[in-house]
Structures are given as C-alpha cells and as structure tokens.
Amino acid sequence: MCTPFIRNHQLNLIKKQVGQLQQACSTVSDPKVIESVRSNAPFKVMEAFPGATEAEQRLLGGFAPLNKPQEFQSYLQSLENYMLPFEKVEEKQLKKLFPKVKKLKVPDLAAMDLRYVTYLGWTDIASNKMFLAYHLNGRLVGVEGRFTPVQKKSVCFLCNRHEEVALFSAVTKSRPANASPDYYKAIGNYMCVNSESCNKNITDVTVLERFISDIVL
Known part of the structure; x- marks a missing residue:
C-alpha cells in the first residue's frame, strides 16, 4: 500500500479528469473519442505527479479502464x-x-478535514480583512489583506472557477532599493469569497505560491 501522497489540489485535478472520462463513457457514442479521453485523462493526472513511484503511478492510472459511474465513484473513494x-x-x-x-x-480548526485543505482562508467582516495561511517551502506563512466584496460572480485567480468573488488586496513586503519611507505596493486579485469552495476547486498551486511569495518574500 502506498503512503499518503495526494494533496488536495491534486485530488481535485484527478476528480476533474475522472469526471471527463465518466461523461465521455456516458454520453459519447464514438469509440475513438472515448479512447482518446481514456488515454489523455490519465496522462494529465500523471503530469501533476512528476516524482510518482511505480506503485503510485498504477494507482493514479487506475481509472483508465473504467466504464460505469459506480466504478468511477469507487475509484475516487479509494x-x-x-x-x-x-x-x-x-x-x-x-x-x-x-x-x-x-x-x-x-x-474552527477542529471542525476541518485537513485532507481537503490546500490553504486556510478566512475573513473578518468587521474589519474587511481576509487572511491566508499556507505552507510555503516547508514554512507556515500568512498573508493579510483588504477584502472588498464585489457582489457578483467572476473568475477566481486561484482556482480559475466562476464563483462569488471579492477583491483581495495585500501589501507586499518587498521594497526597491532607495525607496522612500512611505513606499508601499499592493497586489490585488479577485478571489473566492468562500475559501471552502475555492479549496474544492483548486487544481494547481503555482499561482497561489507565486502570489504569496510576492507578498511575504
């Protein structure tokens, strides 16, 4: 049995690819199209695990031959x-x-299933602040920023899904040489209002880690 190695955002990617294959099996009549999805979906999963062992690769590609909805569901549960x-x-x-x-x-940390958390995110409505916590390069770091709801749906810069968003703006700690004492630079992006939903959608941490690095480093 493999030791735990799948992070939340990677599971979300697997779910996405499994869902595409399941949909193809259920709705597409052309066998060639189905086989194309059957081949491409596991490949996209493998790309997210460049250092996977042989045992891990077998597990990750285990959905490729499946056909029935209950088979896909059982695979994801496994x-x-x-x-x-x-x-x-x-x-x-x-x-x-x-x-x-x-x-x-x-x-409420005790109420969270940390298996399905990529980053911790929460808001303080009273102060219009949003807070993020993330393990970056083995170190727990935090980002604090202004939280401005926009009362509409748009694309979140972290999960790339169309959700209720707010403008999250944080001041970077980096300063150019010879900067004046009152210099500051804020970085703002549209982000999911509900971090729980964002954690369910996010499939890649590249943008998240770049954003946090730009703020705290």
Whole structure:
C-alpha cells in the first residue's frame, strides 16, 4: 500500500479528469473519442505527479479502464486512503502569523478535514480583512489583506472557477532599493469569497505560491 501522497489540489485535478472520462463513457457514442479521453485523462493526472513511484503511478492510472459511474465513484473513494492532509496547525500558530492584529478570529480548526485543505482562508467582516495561511517551502506563512466584496460572480485567480468573488488586496513586503519611507505596493486579485469552495476547486498551486511569495518574500 502506498503512503499518503495526494494533496488536495491534486485530488481535485484527478476528480476533474475522472469526471471527463465518466461523461465521455456516458454520453459519447464514438469509440475513438472515448479512447482518446481514456488515454489523455490519465496522462494529465500523471503530469501533476512528476516524482510518482511505480506503485503510485498504477494507482493514479487506475481509472483508465473504467466504464460505469459506480466504478468511477469507487475509484475516487479509494483515493481517500492516500490523501496527504494540510499540516496540522494550532490557533496560537495562526495568531503568531499576524501579531499586529488584535483579537484575531481564526477558523474552527477542529471542525476541518485537513485532507481537503490546500490553504486556510478566512475573513473578518468587521474589519474587511481576509487572511491566508499556507505552507510555503516547508514554512507556515500568512498573508493579510483588504477584502472588498464585489457582489457578483467572476473568475477566481486561484482556482480559475466562476464563483462569488471579492477583491483581495495585500501589501507586499518587498521594497526597491532607495525607496522612500512611505513606499508601499499592493497586489490585488479577485478571489473566492468562500475559501471552502475555492479549496474544492483548486487544481494547481503555482499561482497561489507565486502570489504569496510576492507578498511575504
């Protein structure tokens, strides 16, 4: 049995590819089209696991020969045993990330299934602030920014899905040489209002890690 190695965003990618194959099997009559999806879907999954062992590759490609909805569902359920959860954090760790925020309200960590968390995100409506916590290069880092709801759906820059979004704007800590004392630069993007939904949709952490790096490094 493989040790846990599938992160939440990778599971979301697998679900997407499995769903495409299942849909093709259910709705497409042309065998050539189905076989094309059957070949391409596992390949796209493998791309997300460049260092996978042979055993892990067999598991990841296990949905390729499936045909029936219940078979796909059983396959996805079997992956739960191989989920690598978001590293456990405590309330005091989150508060330490934002020392300037008095009476920081943190999410209910005990109620979360950390297997399905790519990043921790929560809002403080009273102060119009959003907070993110993420393990970047083995270190827990936090980003605090202004949270401005826009009352409409748009594409989230993290999960690339059409959801209810807000403008999340954070001030970067990096400063050019010879910058004036009052220099600052804010980076803003449209982001899911509901981080739980975003965590269910996100399939790649490249943009997330680049954004956090631009803010904290």
